[in-house]
Amino acid sequence: MKKKGIKEIMSKFHHMGIVVKDAEDSAKFFESLGIGPFKPSKLVHYDRKVYGKPNDEVKIKANVTTLGPVGFEVVQPVEGNSIQKAWIEEKGESINHLCFIVDDIDEACSIMLDAGFKEISSGKNEGGGGMAYFIHDKLPNFQFEFDQLPNHLSDDFYWGNKPWLK
Numbered sequence: 001m002k003k004k005g006i007k008e009i010m011s012k013f014h015h016m017g018i019v020v021k022d023a024e025d026s027a028k029f030f031e032s033l034g035i036g037p038f039k040p041s042k043l044v045h046y047d048r049k050v051y052g053k054p055n056d057e058v059k060i061k062a063n064v065t066t067l068g069p070v071g072f073e074v075v076q077p078v079e080g081n082s083i084q085k086a087w088i089e090e091k092g093e094s095i096n097h098l099c100f101i102v103d104d105i106d107e108a109c110s111i112m113l114d115a116g117f118k119e120i121s122s123g124k125n126e127g128g129g130g131m132a133y134f135i136h137d138k139l140p141n142f143q144f145e146f147d148q149l150p151n152h153l154s155d156d157f158y159w160g161n162k163p164w165l166k
Contacts, residue, residue: 005111015098017072019075019096023063043159044127060078061078069161091141102147105148112132118136120134129147131145
């Protein structure tokens, strides 16, 4: 079977994420603009690596909603030396990443590395699957996230949303 290419793993766009200092306050602000309502994300990561090193101290808070057919999340670094904490310190609150849903996180990571991207964070998802964040020298101030979702979130209002089918 032919290996998938980068365009195939980027075909299931799910959400845009912004990194914020306070996920609750930011969600309330967006709700005042008519975006929302926001709910806490039900996706839990563990066995994290940041820049290739184990880092289970990382804790983030994510509040999520849909914006039209796609997802929108506000992500707050809470504990540990996460890529989100580094982002806030270096760039402030801002758009951080686009997320794509994949069927096989290991395959997606291999494709991204072959395409010249650098993996900056990864982890497993509670219930199955995993996630990884990547950057590229051509666009160093932007991240790409890939998630292989656990089955228990297939009916979740946010994670079960499939904008690529709409």
